Amino acid sequence: MTLTITAMSVGRVFGLQKPSLTYSRGWGETLDIPLIMFVIQGGGAPVVVDTGADFSRAVTHHGIRMEQTPEERPEAALMALGVDPADVGVVINTHLHWDHSSNNHLFQNARIIVQQREIDYASNPVPWHRRQFEHLPELTAAWRRAEDRIAPVEGDTEVAPGVSVVALPGHTPGSQGVVVEAESTRYLLAGDCIDLYENWVGDAEAEHIPSGFFTDIVAYEASLSLIEKLGCEVIPSHDPLVVKRREFR
Numbered sequence: 076m077t078l079t080i081t082a083m084s085v086g087r088v089f090g091l092q093k094p095s096l097t098y099s100r101g102w103g104e105t106l107d108i109p110l111i112m113f114v115i116q117g118g119g120a121p122v123v124v125d126t127g128a129d130f131s132r133a134v135t136h137h138g139i140r141m142e143q144t145p146e147e148r149p150e151a152a153l154m155a156l157g158v159d160p161a162d163v164g165v166v167i168n169t170h171l172h173w174d175h176s177s178n179n180h181l182f183q184n185a186r187i188i189v190q191q192r193e194i195d196y197a198s199n200p201v202p203w204h205r206r207q208f209e210h211l212p213e214l215t216a217a218w219r220r221a222e223d224r225i226a227p228v229e230g231d232t233e234v235a236p237g238v239s240v241v242a243l244p245g246h247t248p249g250s251q252g253v254v255v256e257a258e259s260t261r262y263l264l265a266g267d268c269i270d271l272y273e274n275w276v277g278d279a280e281a282e283h284i285p286s287g288f289f290t291d292i293v294a295y296e297a298s299l300s301l302i303e304k305l306g307c308e309v310i311p312s313h314d315p316l317v318v319k320r321r322e323f324r
Contacts, residue, residue, distance in 0.1 A: 077258045078117040078237045080323040082310070083152045084109040085127035085178075086143035095287040096270040096313065100278070108271075108313040110141075110174055112149055113264055114156060115255055118236040120164025123153075123185070124253050124264050125312070126178035129217045136214055137173070137206065149178045165235050168218070169266025169312065170247045171197040172207045177217035179224075188234050190242060191227040193249020196290070204290065243268045243302070245295025246286055254307060258324045263307035268298055270313045 088108050093101030096108070113124040127149055133141040145151060150160050166185045168176045171193050179187050197208045197216070209216035233239045237256040244250055246267045253264040267286055269275050274284045283299045285292065302309065310317055 076118050076236055077324075078115055078255055079257060080255055080262060080264070080310070081114045081116070081156060082317045082321055082323070083112050083114065083147075083156070084318045085112045085147050085149050085152060086110045086130060086141055088174075089140045089142065091139075097273060098285045098287050098289075100284060107315075109315055109318045111312060111317060112152065113253075113310075114153065114158060115235075115238055115253075116158070117258075118238065120162060120235075121158050122165045122167065122235050122238055123163050123182060124167045125169055125175040125266070126166060126181065128174040129177040132173070132177075132209075132214070132217070136209070136211070150181055165238075167234065167238075167240060167251075167253055168193075169252065169264070169268075170250045171216075171218050172247070172267070173209050173217060175266070175312075179218055180220035182221070185224065186226045186234075187221055187224050188228055188232075188240060189225050190240075190249030190251050191229050192242075192244070193247060193251075194225065194227055196248045201290075207288070241301070241305070243298040245291050245293075245298045246289050248290055248294075250298070252302070254305065255323075260323070261305075261307045262323055263302060263305055263309050265302065265309050265311060267312050268295070268302070269309055269311045271311050272314050272316060274311065275309050 093104040115122040163182045163185045167188045239254045240251045255262045
């Protein structure tokens, strides 16, 4: 079995305040970042990790300037790779923020893997987190379009040959990463536990830098320590360099 990972841009965000990704660093700076959908192939039915945003909601409900070309629509990006969305066997959401889970419904034959803790929190977040989970009076969260196909897990679980989820709470209570035993390297798709390579390599003050958005900074620290022990090459969730490299083998 030879697993490969393909990182595909499914849209871009413009002018994001940098401290929202690098905790208390980069005040006054802005970033343009990709939304990334990962496709894991080589172990039977394809596995998709994170499904991107519903761009029709970006400005009206989230106040974010975003762009998606026709080629970046998840179904188009997959077909260009030679993957029919109907053939995807497993979808993994690293967490249920709207920009990672809005297109689950496109994968009509897939089991959707989410931590039970994440489902519980997304269903009743604290007021300051409601918008990221689309838990709003005027809106039904996009992830609920495929809620009936969610297969909840608790903790670390193998979900396909060579593909396992590992609990990484902190960014959200049920955040999870995806460990992939690829051809030459063991990779971790880290979700928003690590947005950018900069988060992982750290700076003069800290070995690692958390995201600017989190629910539990103490749990976050423990998750970063756990990643150190996994022995994986870390792949961030929003770094342009990931899309530029595209293939991980």
